Amino acid sequence: MGHSVPRPVAPQDGQQQKVAKRLELLPEEAIYLVERGSMFCWKALEDISPRMNGLEEMEGAPMSVQQVFAEMIGTEDLTLEKYQVFAYLKRLGYVVMRTKAPSPAYLTAAPHVPLSVRTSGWFSRLLAAFTGTFSKVLRVFRRTPEFWRPGLFHHGLTYSSMFKSLRVIPSGHSTPLQVSAPDTQQPSIYDIFYNVYKPATPFKKTAPSKPDFQIVVVNARTTPMPTLSELTDLFDILPELPTPVPRRRIPYAEQKNTAAPHVPTQPTATDPTTTPSNPSPSLVHRLFWWALPTPPPVTSAVPIRRPNPFAILKQGKKMVVVAAVDAGAISFFSFRQGGFEEFPMA
Secondary structure, eight states, rough: EEEEEEEEEEOTOOOOOEEEEEEOOOHHHHHHHTTTTTTTOEEOOOOOTTTTTTTTHHHHHEEOHHHHHHHHTTTTTOOOHHHHHHHHHHHTEEEESSSSOTTTOOOOOOOOOOHHHOOOSHHHHHHHHHHHHHHHHHHHHHHTTTTTSTTSSTTTTSSHHHHHHEEEESSSSSSOOOOOOSSOOOOOOOOOOOOOTTSSSOOTTTTOOSSEEEEEEEEEETOOOOOOOHHHHHTTTTTTOOOOOOOOOHHHHHHHHHHHHTSSSOOOOOGGGGOOOOOOOHHHHHHTTTTTTTOOOOOOOHHHHHOOOOHHHHOOOOEEEEEEEEETTEEEEEEEEOOOGGSSSO
């Protein structure tokens, strides 16, 4: 726990002022260590009476656990609910960090920059418009292998194009919300406060990686359910989750061998020369690539399994965890952003 902070050291005997690093704790970290009995906390006193023998070297008075709670709860945006969530996750072995750095010396994971912000420059927009126009002009002169299909009737030959034609209502999370924001809008209570890493994550405090979970802490008795606008604001600053890897199907013969390991099996010899490889394009294809059709890629004998759409819909594209604290009872709720517009189904 704690983080290194450079602090100036008082000079001695006419020496120049030096800067030394020292370990400092956040309020929730200090309360957690005092509560479990791993650390004593002292409160600084301005003056100590000289008549008190044996207290000349004492710089403060020892603090009880109750006094530590009273002194530190409410400082640096820490509430009792946020500390209870912090202590609960720490006891389970998770690594808990602040999302927003309370000081410049506190290192946090790099925030996610939305794509709309990254491509909002005038040069990026100009480059995208130029490349889009050039690709449309090039597509007219480029001959495709399916040139016999007329362009007007090509859109209704697959299920995906048919379902796309039937959509009369705009869908997708890129569609702006038709919700008018109030004139005097207050800052939302649903703000990400903690970055949480799993116990098995190789975590480095000097270079925090992307967190496994991002948690919002609210008081269940005073905070209503999040609105659609609040959830949209949360999802806008979150990165997309990776696509779940499809499960590997074990053949029946391999399952039988696993169930009976005492039966020896003869390994099948594989020919390394049968590995498919894409042939290098000829000189004519490299010179006139814009007029000749692209040769189909050579596929391997083993089919590539596509991810299950139901697993993707269950996981969601983005996720945020809301910790609702009700008088000490903590409940975790996972809100996910679905991607139903990417899978046209009946």
